[in-house]
Structure formats: C-alpha cells, structure tokens
Amino acid sequence: MLTMAEAIREAMCIAFDERPEVFLLGEDVGIYGGAFGVSADMYHRYGAERVLDTPIAELGIVGAAVGAALSGMRPIVEIQFSDFTAQAMDQIANQAAKIHFMLGGALHVPMVLRTPQGSGTGAAAQHSQNLEPWFASVPGLKVVVPSNPADAKGLLLSSIDDPNPVIFLEHKLLYKIPGRDPVPEGSTRIPLGVSKVVREGKDLTIVATGIMVNKAWEVCEKLSAEGISITLIDPRTISPLDMQPVFESVDKTGRLLVVQEGPAHAGFINEVIAQMAGSASFGSLIAPIKRLAGMNIPIPYAPQLEKAAVPQIEDIEIAAREIVKNWR
C-alpha cells in the first residue's frame, strides 16, 4: 500500500501527464527529490523544464508561482517547512488570496502550495508548527489537510484542478506510513469542501484534523469494543468547511469532542465549535463541547516535552470516556 508521500507523488505525476501547464518548483525538489522525498524521481522523469530547483527564496518563488499562475501555468510550489511560509506571506496572503477578488475577477491564481507541517520529529520550534489558522483565516485561500494517503491523492488532484490558490498541508509523520485504506488507482479525485464521516456511532461525535484523525480512530476502535460507539468526522478541507455532517451527527449523539494538533488559542478547530454554538444543533447538546488541542507553547525539543505539547491517543481516550460517562 502506498505511503502518503508516494500517494502525493502519484497525484503530481498524474497531473503532470494530464496537463502540460502543471509544474513543480521549490527548494531541493528536483535533483534531490524533495526534503521529504515526495518528488523523488520526478526530475528524471519530467526534466528541469517542469521540476524547478530554486534558491532559498520563499517570497520570490511563491511570487513567481503567482505570476506564472496569472499567465496560464498551474504551478505546484513546495515550501520545505510550513514554518517558512512566513517568509512568503505577502505573496500568499496579500497577493494570491486577494487577486481574484481585488481585481474584480479579471485574473485568478490556480496555484497549489504544498508544505509539510506538524511536530513529532524533534525538529523543534521553528520546524514543527501547525499553522492552519494562519491560512484558514485569510479569505481567498482554500486550505486542505489530508489525514491519509488515499485522501491525499484525491484531494491533491482536486486542488490542482481548482482555479484558486490552495494551501495543501501535509503532516511530516504521515509521509512514510501507509493508511488504513488502499490508495485508489488512476486519476480519481476527492472534492474539496466535503467532510468525511470516517465512522458512525451514537454516543459521541469527534471532529479531528490531520494526524489527529488517525489517533482518534484508535480510540474509536478501542472504545467500540466496550460498547461506546463514536462518530469520527474528518473535515479534510478546513476552508471552506463543510459542517453539515457535524450538525447531523451531534443531533444524534448530543456530544462533541474536537481535536487538533495546533495550539488551542485561536486555533482552527475553534471554527467548528463556533459554528456549532450558533447552530440549531446546539439544542441537541447534552454535554458541553470538549476541545483537545496543542498547548499554547512553541514546540519543545526533547521527545517527552514534544509529546506533552500536543494531544496523544491517551488524551483523546480519556476525554472521550469522560464526556460519555459524566453527561448522560
């Protein structure tokens, strides 16, 4: 079964083959095959004309991607760590996100910015961030967070198809592992803006993003054996966000637990809570909404500290049990 890196590469190659205007640019993506090996071999397969190694110049390369996108190409720009999108923020947030709107629809930016995010590799504070809210809060950007290889492939192909700028956030820890489900073969797509109900239950609804989907899955399996059945929802696209399955599920279960890796304060998952609190389904709640998220600290270096900084499977299990037990 394909790992997430392989699935992403497969999607890029399919896109390359289908559309001559698709190309990849970024630091070390060509000859080296990508810092995380995602574009391995693409340089040899497609050549320097379509796989461009760039100097270390995030602002310049994202800007060049924007300009190329305006002019008829469909660039995939890889930023080596999501933390470095900070260098490129003008081109991402002030240019790409706003061009279509500001210019009254005269131009659009069909660009995908792929970047690894997240903690757990001991890379410490400046190489481990989860910056979902940075992008999700900018109107004009679409933001995709795949949790497994099968989704990653389908979502990336849809992102490349999309005529708007898409930020595609890949978790470093997921690159080398296969998912639970096999990656479908061929040129198949998963639409953006559609949440996935990963499993259904009646006692609790869990909404989780990225790597937390897989941790939550383990908890669902374990608790299911004890008769606690849980609905697990993976938004997949965090902007635009599809809340419909969440409302429907909470109407049935009455309990909501949201889980994200990024720091709790002003994090993306708060959007799920905010929408729930203002919705008709609020009246279905038989328990307060529970949030599990990262600590409000930069990611520390030592492994035990790094682990303590973000929710782990045990934390999710404890929270799930508590909410079901205390709120009948």
Added chain:
Amino acid sequence: MGHPLSSPAHARHALLYMWRIRKFEEAVEDLFGRGMMHGTMHLSIGQEASPTGMCMALTLQDQITSTHRGHGHCIAKGADLTRMIAELLGKEIGYCGGRGGSMHIADVETGNLGANGVVGGGIPIAAGAALASKMMKKGIASVSFFGDGAMNEGAFHEAANLAAIWKLPMILFCENNKYGMSSSTEKAFAIDNLADRGKGYGIPAVNVDGNDVVDVYEQAKIAVERAKSGEGPTLIIAETYRWKGHSRSDKNLYRTKEEIEEWRERDPIPKFTSKIIEAGLMTKKQCDAIAQEATDAIIAAVNESVKAKPADPAGLLDAVFKKASA
C-alpha cells in the same frame, strides 16, 4: 511601437499618452479634493515619460505589473479611462467592480497584471509571468515597474536573482523619484548609483533620464530585445521626480521649495513638446490640440463614470473564489 521621434504618428502617440496621464492625475486630484473619492490616491504627476516610453517599446501582449502609484503605467499600457475613473469612484463598471480601488487596477486585455498595494509585491509576480512566457514559449516580455523604495525589499532581491539565474524575459524598471514615502534615496541606500545593484545579480543595468520619453524609449527598446532574444533581464533606473507628495495625506514637508521648482523645469511634457517641434514633426498648435484631446477624453470619462451605477454589495461573497468551469 516605434521611436517617439520616428514619425508624426509616433510623436503624437507619445505626447497624447503623456497628456492623458497628466490630465487623468489632475482630474483625480480634483475629484479627490471634492470628497468624491474614497481612500487615498497616489499621484504620479511629473513622472509621465517613464511609463509612456517603456510601454511604447512593448506590444499589447507584453505584460506589466505596477505599483500603488500605478495610474500612469495603466494608461500607458492602454487602459480604458472610463473604467479607471469608475473604479476610483467605486462603480460597477470599474475595472475591479469597485472592489480594488486605485492600487489594484488590472487590465488583462492590455497585458496589465495589476497594480499592487504592497511595495515590491509585483516584482516576483512579474518574474513568474516571465517564467510562464518562457515555459509556454509565448515570446513575450514582462516589465515590473517599481520605485526606489522597493529596491530594498526582500521581494526585489529574490525576484531579481531568479530572473538572472533563469534568464527570464523580464525588465526591472525602477522609477527613482528619490523618495520612498519620506526617506530619500540618500538615506536609504549606501550607494550613490542604484544601477550598481545590477552587478550584484549579474543583471545589466542602465540609468535613464526618466523625464525624457526619448531616452526612456531607447533604453527600453534595448532591454525588450534582450529579453525576447533569451538574454535575460535588464535593470533600468529611471531618474524622475514626484511633484506631488507621496499620497493625498502628504504635506510636502520633506522637500524644499527650491528642489520642487528645479524639477518643475524638467517637466517631461514641455520637454518632449519642444523636441517634437524642433524635429518638425508637429506644430505647436497641433501639440496644443493633443493636450485638448487628452483633456476632452478625461472629461468624458469622468462624466460617464459619475453617472454609472455604484458597486453592489450583493455579489461580495461570490467574488472571492473563481468558480471551476465544468
């Protein structure tokens, strides 16, 4: 387009466009003063020769990116005056449907990829457009207009380097009006000659008199030929002067009256008008008529725009993303 002094037609074009820019900016100043325009305006009165000369060396398909002080670039590249004024007045028929304003006007048909409210924002974008031209073998060049202030932005550095290493068909056109808001180039640069920066990237650089449309054109033509023949980018430093303040909120506190007077004498329009007459291409009367023609065009544009329908908030949410075509 050919050299401004190569024929009456070319001379007329150059003079007309400079007047169009001048009259446009004066009209904007007037409308703004009357409270009819929202926000702020960045006027380029006195700098008309640079965009006019540069754009005469380009075709319609060649692309430009512009700055917050971009009305001149827009007009020189062929924008519709009514749609420009309408945008500044927040009307539906404006270039951006009232959503962008002065600093974000783009005109795809004339190759204008948009003015930019972020200093230096358009430079990497122009590099990207040039990259696309190369990859798609379009054979077009892209020009990034920017001011002296932008040369100290990281974006300039990164884009210039990319253009140089990839030999992009690009022209980096700096309108050095000696001031980035209030800091003069003397204070913002440790070098005297901004063109020296080109060496740092391996990009040939030239100084031109930004107020002499002929000088600008001649250097622009060379740069365009270099670009289109695959030789890569050129850095043009056009010395000019901004005779009104940075924007409407300026109070001209940082220049002396003498400085301002000196440069009024270098006004590009009378300068070129003299050259036309000297060369016997047109008479003074014909030149005056051109000024009047420009005035009439602006007045017509303003009249039409003022009557137009204001932009409607109803469509706002739908305007963020482009819809995928089936």
Added chain:
Amino acid sequence: MSFKYPVVMPKMSMTMETGELIIFHVKVGDHVKSGDVLFEVMTDKIDMEVDAPADGVIDSLLAEPGAVIEIGKPVLIMLTDTEVMAFDFGNEEVGAVQEEQIEQVEVKITPPAAAVILNESVKAVPKARSEAAKRGVDLRTIAATGPDKTITMHDVNNAQVDPAMAARQKANRALIAKGIEMSRGIAQASFSRTVNSDFDTATLIRAWAGVLRSRPDLAIHPHVGVALIIESKYGSALPVFKDPDHLAHEDLKALVASTSEAAKNGKVPLAMLTGATTTIFDVSRYSMNSSTPLLFPNQVTSLTVGYGTESEKNISLTIDLNFCDFYDGALLLDALVASITKH
C-alpha cells in the same frame, strides 16, 4: 335564582400566578346569557375575555379595573338557575363546595425545600433546558448530578413532577371523588348490550344525543349536553358537547378531536365545563371490557363503553331510577344500538 356563582380569575398559563383585571363589560343587575363577555383580564403572556358560563344576573362586582388578582379568586358573582361545572348538586351547598374547589385550584409555585438550586441562574445542558421547558418542569426544582452542578438529560428525565401540576392533579381528583360519593346516593341500575359495529366517538355522541332527545319525557333538562370523560396528565376532564346532534357530523368530529387535544393538555374552554345532562365513559381504548357505572347527580343517564373484541364493543347504560324505569332504559339502549349500527 338558585345559585350564587363566583366567576374567578382564570389560570391561563402554567406559570401564571396573578392576572390583571382590565375592564368589566357588565354592571350589577345586568342580565347575561351564557357566552356573553363579563370582563377582560391580562397576564404578561395572554389577554383573555371571560364569558358567562350560564344565563343569569350580575349580583356583585368584587374588584376594580386595574386590580391584580390571584388566580382562582372571584372577580364577580352572578346569580343563575343553570347548574354550572360538571356537577350540580342541586342545592345551596353548591356555593360552599365550589368555594372549596376554587381554593384547591389556587396554587403558588414555590420550589420544594430539598434538592433545590438556590441561585437564579441554573446550569443545564442545552437539550435539558429545552426538554424541561417542554415538560413544564422548573429547572430550579431539579437536582443536578452533572459536573459543576450542571443539570443533565438524566436529571431532567428523572425529575419529579412540577408541584403546581401535582396540586392541580390533587384538586381534580378531589372533585371527581366528591361527585362519585354523591352518585352512590342515587337509586340506579345498569344493563348492557354488545354492539357489533365500528363507531367513532363523534358518532356515539351524536346517536346518544338523538336518542335522548327523542324521549323528552325522561329528561329533566330542556337541552341535551353530553359530557365525555378524557384523561390528561392533570387528571380527568369532562368537556360537555351541547346539543351535539344539531351539528353536522364532520363538524362534531372536528370538535371532538380538538376538544380532546385541549383536554389532554389541561385546557378545556370554560363554556364547555357546564351543561351536562349525560356522561359517556369510554374505557374501551384502555382495553377495559367494563368499568364501575358512574352516574352523576342531575343527570338521568350515563354510558360506559367497554372493549369486547376487535369488532365488538360493550355499551352499558346506567339510569337514575327516580326519573327512568327499567323498561324505558332498555328502550333507550335499544334505540342507541339501532342508531349506531344503522350508520
């Protein structure tokens, strides 16, 4: 005129404790007919006109417009010959009995001492709030077992009945019990027949009214009023359908349905609480074959409908022997069965 009937401040909502008297439409000495508007009252939720329950004369006005009056307390007294309420016991005692009934209906809502949450803002999960409101349960009376003293759904589901409702139920039971006691003193006999037919309540009411009307010699009232016992969470209600045989069948059907619905929620229009000349007890819908015959004073007859089989029902007629012979009773029952099976 025989009776002094106090017209009281009605309770118009679950939480209403007082109402404001807005205006009188009558003065002392006015002759009124049943249904005429006597006065208007208001609470923060509802405005209402209070009608005369019977024909009569205004005897005295007991309050001034603008006065705030507790529910159940009298607003005016009228003199009437007509029996009011479901029970008319035929003598002066009525006044006293009715006073008693009114006392029982008047209930203040005070939180019970135990397990009460003393602060005004009560914490409850969203669904518990809406559920409690729907059931008319005051959150302040529910013991919270959730974290941070928050009321959970579990708590709401196990909550005790609202004391106001309990009091109302108690009052209602007392009323019925009193009536039954009095009924024991009446010389009566019962007999029954099986009816092999499907009939709905409206049909039964209509048919019975028609049968009674055909025997004016057996009646003690000029009109026919059929009371129907309906069980609600507040106890038994006895809405009276006056002259139901004069209504079109569909209209009577609709009236029966809407009145039943209202009665189940404890809301019977005042006008339908009086004028019964006979009562129907339908225990078939509880799968009972029969039940103790109940005959109310001042009603010559009553019917009980019991469950026989899927296609059969038992109808039992009870007669007041002071006004009706065995033979006439048998004829009445015969006529009823014939009328029902004809449809």
